[in-house]
Amino acid sequence: MPNKEAFTKLEPLCYLILLMDSLGIEVSSAKIAEVWDKLQPEELSTELIELLVFFWKRSAKPKQFSSLSYIDTPSASACPCTCPDTHTKLETEKAIQSPPESHNEVKRIRSREVEAKPELTAETEQVQGTLEVEEKAAVKKESANQAVISLRDSIEQEQSEAKLPESTPAPTTAVISSEDTGLSGRYVYGIIFGSDELQTTGIDNSPVYTIFCRDIGALVHACAPNPYESTDRAQVEKWLRQHQDVLDQAFKLTSSVVPMTFDMIIDGSSAANPDDVLQDWLQERYSPIKSLLEQLSGRAEYGIKINCSIETLTEKVTQENPEIIELSNRIATMNKGTAYLFKSELAQKIRKAVEEECKLLAKKIIAEVRPLVSDLKENKLDSEISNNQKPILNMAILAEADKIEVIGAFLESLQTKSQYTVVFTGPWPAYSFVKDLE
Helix, strand or coil: CCCHHHHCCHHHHHHHHHHHHHCCCCCCHHHHHHHHHHHCCCCCCHHHHHHHHHHHHHHHCCCCCCCCCCCCCCCHHHCCCCCCCCCCCCCCCCCCCCCCCCCCCCCCCCCCCCCCCCCCCCCCCCCCCCCCCCECCCCCHHHHHHHHHHHHHHHHHHHHHHCCCCCCCCCCECCCCCCCCCCCEEEEEEEEECCCCECCECHHHCECEEEEECCEEEEEEEECCCCCCCCCHHHHHHHHHHHHHHHHHHHHHCCCEEECCCCEEEECCCCCCHHHHHHHHHHHCHHHHHHHHHHHCCEEEEEEEEEEEHHHHHHHHHHHCHHHHHHHHHHHHCCHHHHHHHHHHHHHHHHHHHHHHHHHHHHHHHHHHHHHCCEEEECCCCCCCECCEEEEEEEEEEEEHHHHHHHHHHHHHHHCCCCEEEEEEEEECCHHHCCCCC
């Protein structure tokens, strides 16, 4: 503890801190000692200064200490390996999360494993930017899309546990006539190339048919011009599965698909034939839609998620970050009570350094993948640390089929480094790379 003589300097030190703060001078132990020496060259207790700085920072702003506890980091050789063997399939992620309060806040679902040579299990991620005709449900598109994609996670996990086939038989084609059902709404699943019609059923087993405009067509079924809404979660999940099944079959049937979000309905009540409303819309936007379909032809979307061991990240920053090393050394010389207070500050610095290290690792991985893909989009990271693995990268890529083996090999090489876990999914219709068409 500081002696009595040191405490006689307490009042002038407090005034000095207030003065430095008012002048915009950094309030730190080194700065205080530097200014004090210039004003009054008498030796100060370093421990007293550090305590004052600590309590000053506590009072100057709300408490924002990290939840990361200060621990003695094990050596690299002692770090437990939580990653799967490189010859095993990568883990699928957690199933659908808690449902939104309104079950019409759902948009999209995916449900297929990767069909590439690298055996990487199926998983999904949030994707944005779908083609919008007219959204009848009064919901936010982003929240709806997230609910649908979360559901796809659960479907993939069910398929994996049940050991279902990785692919379904190719869809057959036939001409299905649009009957006059008296329903003025048209539920739109997506837009495709070609003149063949998909022989299938969609939501609530409604017959799916194609409204053509030259060499492109919209996959639709007739419905009331109202959104699909239900408070029954199981019913909503069933609709989502049926919506995605139509898109999956269309993706196998044609070279290019522009997917639409769940519950995209147009109201054709203003026309004698509701199909004419959608056909006119296709005609007005024919050029940009066809251009988009051509850009997507021969390409598919894949999802990549990469996590890293939190122990590995913590060990790296505690051994390499100069600021953390300096503070750790100072704490080692303090008495137990003072050291306890400063360990919270150390934990905060470690947390910040870990976040910066994650960004750096993600940047390096993206630099390796970017030359292999047609397009790339970073998505929001999960906030939770699961199984001691911290998310560092979540992205969607648009790639040609002949590039997937190379990409898969690179991702497997990351996994052999033991601190990484990788989830690689696809192929899907290009949800993330379809922009809205006005």
